[in-house]
Amino acid sequence: xxxxxxxxxxxxxxxxxxxxxxxxxxxxxxxxxxxxxxxxxxxxxxxxxxxxxxxxxxxxxxxxxxxxxxxxxxxxxxxxxxxxxxxxxxxxxxxxxxxxxxxxxxxxxxxxxxxxxxxxxxxxxxxxxxxxxxxxxxxxxxxxxxxxxxxxxxxxxxxxxxxxxxxxxxxxxxxxxxxxxxxxxxxxxxxxxxxxxxxxxxxxxxxxxxxxxxxxxxxxxxxxxxxxxxxxxxxxxxxxxxxxxxxxxxxxxxxxxxxxxxxxxxxxxxxxxxxxxxxxxxxxxxxxxxxxxxxxxxxxxxxxxxxxxxxxxxxxxxxxxxxxxxxxxxxxxxxxxxxxxxxxxxxxxxxxxxxxxxxxxxxxxxxxxxxxxxxxxxxxxxxxxxxxxxxxxxxxxxxxxxxxxxxxxxxxxxxxxxxxxxxxxxxxxxxxxxxxxxxxxxxxxxxxxxxxxxxxxxxxxxxxxxxxxxxxxxxxxxxxxxxxxxxxxxxxxxxxxxxxxxxxxxxxxxxxxxxxxxxxx
Numbered sequence: 001x002x003x004x005x006x007x008x009x010x011x012x013x014x015x016x017x018x019x020x021x022x023x024x025x026x027x028x029x030x031x032x033x034x035x036x037x038x039x040x041x042x043x044x045x046x047x048x049x050x051x052x053x054x055x056x057x058x059x060x061x062x063x064x065x066x067x068x069x070x071x072x073x074x075x076x077x078x079x080x081x082x083x084x085x086x087x088x089x090x091x092x093x094x095x096x097x098x099x100x101x102x103x104x105x106x107x108x109x110x111x112x113x114x115x116x117x118x119x120x121x122x123x124x125x126x127x128x129x130x131x132x133x134x135x136x137x138x139x140x141x142x143x144x145x146x147x148x149x150x151x152x153x154x155x156x157x158x159x160x161x162x163x164x165x166x167x168x169x170x171x172x173x174x175x176x177x178x179x180x181x182x183x184x185x186x187x188x189x190x191x192x193x194x195x196x197x198x199x200x201x202x203x204x205x206x207x208x209x210x211x212x213x214x215x216x217x218x219x220x221x222x223x224x225x226x227x228x229x230x231x232x233x234x235x236x237x238x239x240x241x242x243x244x245x246x247x248x249x250x251x252x253x254x255x256x257x258x259x260x261x262x263x264x265x266x267x268x269x270x271x272x273x274x275x276x277x278x279x280x281x282x283x284x285x286x287x288x289x290x291x292x293x294x295x296x297x298x299x300x301x302x303x304x305x306x307x308x309x310x311x312x313x314x315x316x317x318x319x320x321x322x323x324x325x326x327x328x329x330x331x332x333x334x335x336x337x338x339x340x341x342x343x344x345x346x347x348x349x350x351x352x353x354x355x356x357x358x359x360x361x362x363x364x365x366x367x368x369x370x371x372x373x374x375x376x377x378x379x380x381x382x383x384x385x386x387x388x389x390x391x392x393x394x395x396x397x398x399x400x401x402x403x404x405x406x407x408x409x410x411x412x413x414x415x416x417x418x419x420x421x422x423x424x425x426x427x428x429x430x431x432x433x434x435x436x437x438x439x440x441x442x443x444x445x446x447x448x449x450x451x452x453x454x455x456x457x458x459x460x461x462x463x464x465x466x467x468x469x470x471x472x473x474x475x476x477x478x479x480x481x482x483x484x485x486x487x488x489x490x491x492x493x494x495x496x497x498x499x500x501x502x503x504x505x506x507x508x509x510x511x512x513x514x515x516x517x518x519x520x521x
């Protein structure tokens with residue numbers, strides 16, 4: 001058997017971990033999904049055993065991870081015994097034990113020395129924060145938590161409360177440069193999700209009920225299929241939904257549309273789950289709908305597309321979901337991410353660089369929305385860098401942004417040739433109108449969006465007092481800009497957008513939006 005070697009970032013991370021563990025009782029090890037996390041801690045354990053006399057205990061949260069860990073250790077010549085609900089009486093002849101967290105927790109309550117002489121405790125997927133019941137039984141053991149996304153699932157108990165230091169081995173951007181992950185193409189499609197109407201739980205995450213109330217609407221379910229047809233047609237696709245009820249409705253819609261789709265949820269037995277995953281693995285155009293159960297501990301390299309059919313505030317969950325498509329696979333040049341829950345704006349792109357050390361030591365620091373600046377293509381929804389002059393995906397030419405004056409409080413919007421409606425803008429507007437009608441939205445919603453965009457773009461540097469001082473003139477000039485844009489829609493469809501010269505209603509709507517923006521009663 002040929003010798004298995006660590007990659008440079010794996011070796012450097014393992015060395016740093018070894019050094020930090022000498023002066024700290026507990027250290028967290030961060031390595032992006034696809035970086036070989038299980039292999040790194042298996043390699044670390046092998047060398048730890050040669051220098052220490054005690055036993056090693058590894059905690060996982062799924063049976064698949066338990067088996068994967070035992071197999072990974074075996075490849076390095078290390079024998080490990082699994083502690084599962086089926087294994088009532090472990091032999092305890094080896095020095096390494098792998099256990100499900102809940103199984104071990106129950107047995108420790110009956111026998112606090114159930115796994116004796118543990119000097120090293122490894123916690124896989126430690127961001128789940130479900131290990132607290134086990135820690136008190138191993139106060140004297142060294143502890144290492146492993147995670148691709150070291151953000152605690154319980155915001156009241158950040159990971160820094162349990163680990164004294166962190167090793168950041170490699171992020172997604174590093175693994176992409178190393179050629180260890182597949183590149184991706186990211187798209188966002190606006191289905192009309194309004195997160196302002198969603199309730200949040202005590203962890204700051206949207207509640208399942210408020211998510212389901214919006215995403216399970218018949219129009220939204222049908223639009224999920226349309227999004228698949230636009231961006232993922234014929235590709236092996238994994239879809240994350242909001243709830244079991246929502247998952248079933250989405251799957252049924254795909255089946256009714258004659259697509260090869262199945263669903264998987266927490267009610268499935270292990271045998272049923274294995275059958276579905278085997279089908280997914282061997283079916284090229286498979287569409288698999290699930291809720292949260294395929295976020296961690298699931299690796300299927302042949303996945304070509306990820307559809308996130310939900311909203312979330314959790315950066316960890318966002319990366320776990322989108323990262324399922326990142327594994328390398330023969331013939332896969334890239335994978336596709338389709339965001340239907342406006343998550344990119346809150347949590348930025350999957351492949352962006354993230355400062356995990358900062359997030360670890362300052363977990364309550366508010367994240368910046370969309371940390372990596374993006375420019376969404378109005379034609380295809382592709383997420384381009386903010387500096388892009390044309391869309392990488394469809395070559396749409398972006399309108400040149402109007403330069404701001406040095407004095408950020410100049411009194412007013414000047415109507416100039418650069419702000420008049422161009423043919424490109426008119427084409428973009430009509431294309432957007434097509435998209436709105438295709439997804440079942442009322443065309444006048446686009447008019448509201450035009451007004452909102454004008455206010456956002458033209459008045460982004462205005463302060464309240466400057467607006468009040470120039471309110472009448474601002475309303476007049478902004479309305480001129482709006483009329484030129486509305487005329488594009490009117491000329492295209494006079495029956496829908498009414499007589500161009502008779503729309504006082506829209507002037508009132510624009511003024512209402514301005515007053516709301518600057519909190520003027």
